[in-house]
Amino acid sequence: MSVSNKVALVTGVTGFLGRYVARYFSEQGWSVIGIGTSPPENAPLANLTKYYCLKLPNSNLHEILQERSPLICIHCAGRASVGLSVSEPASDFYTNSIVTFEVLNALRIYSPKCKFIFLSSAAIYGNPESLPVRETQTVAPISPYGFHKLMCEQLCLEFTKIYGLSTASLRIFSAYGPGLRRQVLWDICQKAITQSSLLLQGTGEESRDFIHALDIAKALSVVVESAPMEGEIYNLGTGREVTISELATMVLESLEQNCQLQFDGVVPIGNPLNWQADISKLKSIGFTPTVELERGVKTFVNWCRAELVGV
Known part of the structure; x- marks a missing residue:
């Protein structure tokens, strides 16, 4: 496959993790297009073939998907603050749950072959019943942020089960x-x-359980290449x-x-x-933190x- 055909769409590309993801996938030979809310001068343009400054949800996404035909969409957009989710739950719900639904629905209509990877959070576990935490443990969020991330995971599963989209969610522990x-x-x-x-x-x-942003980007690449993408969930930490x-x-x-x-x-x-994450599931498809x-x-x-x- 030529580089020009390996198109990766990264939402939230001007955010902390979005920048790492854009750089890593660009270095891996992908043509990365990014969506973010910062002006172009504050976007990682060196790692992007195209940057769109827009706030999701946005009808322009339909045109972007039709024009660029991405093979993968890595969804980094959304709020990432437990504290703000407690004080402003409506904003957290809108920017996480609603936006995730709108992106998935746009992919369903305009780019149904595109793989979708959702950046979830260990916040969905709340206070785990035991450590290390496995993906099979009961989820028990204790913040609006955790509840909304859990809703997004369910949306991914919905669009896989009902509409056949390829999706996977990664529960990131403490990124730095x-x-x-x-x-x-x-x-x-x-x-x-x-x-x-x-x-x-x-x-x-x-x-x-602290995981470096470089390792997060590598894990996303492993999921793209090796995961079944059937709505499944992976813990992403170091253990x-x-x-x-x-x-x-x-x-x-x-x-x-x-x-x-x-x-x-x-x-x-x-x-x-x-x-503390149990990352054996992610390791089983080829990921090792470095x-x-x-x-x-x-x-x-x-x-x-x-x-x-x-x-």
């Missing part, structure tokens, strides 16, 4: 990497760099559980700072306590320091 200006790792870094003390939410014993206290210590060691580490003991509503957390944290810290203090 240079470019991410939110969530716990950014919070730790920016406080450690700009303040003399480090006060964080929670107890420090909360845990996460390593790390407490927030351990993570903060890693950051401080990378910064070579003796910043005092404190926790306020308050776990925000909607935030689960402990996460970015070790210590190395990834050092890279993130260096980027963060350059962002905040310019060195």
Whole structure:
């Protein structure tokens, strides 16, 4: 297949993960077209053959699908904030559940052969009944964000079962990497760099399974090439559980700072306590994470320091 025929559509291409996905698939020989809400000067144009600045849902998507005939659609668009989903559930529902339905429906009508990969979240598990979490565990979201991601997974299954679309969902655990200006790792870094003390939410014993954005992009490629795409779900993490206290210590060691580490003991509503992924299902089709957390944290810290203090 020639490069020109390998067209990948990435929604949310100006977001954190969308940028990594566009770059990775471009490097793999795909012709990547992107949809995002940022002006062109803020889009990853070097990795795109075409960029469309529009807010989904949008009737222009119909023309894009007919004109470009993508083989795959990687759906990175949507809100990614548990906190905002709690305070603004309507916006979260619209930008996640409604937009996902509209994209799937457009594919059904205008590009039915296109494979659709949905970026879901471990938030659908809530507080898991046991660790590591397998895909077969009971889902029990504790935030609107988690509920809406679960709705989107069901929509993918619906469009596979009823209309024959090829779909798969990846439940991403805790994504990180240079470019991410939110969530716990950014919070730790920016406080450690700009303040003399480090006060964080929670107890420090909360845990996460951190997966680098580069590995997320690689996993998506594995799914495109090897997954049955029958509406199935995959956990996407590394399988390593790390407490927030351990993570903060890693950051401080990378910064070579003796910043005092404190926790306020308050776990925000909607935030689960402990996460660790069982990724054997994704491994069975060929995925292996490659970015070790210590190395990834050092890279993130260096980027963060350059962002905040310019060195």
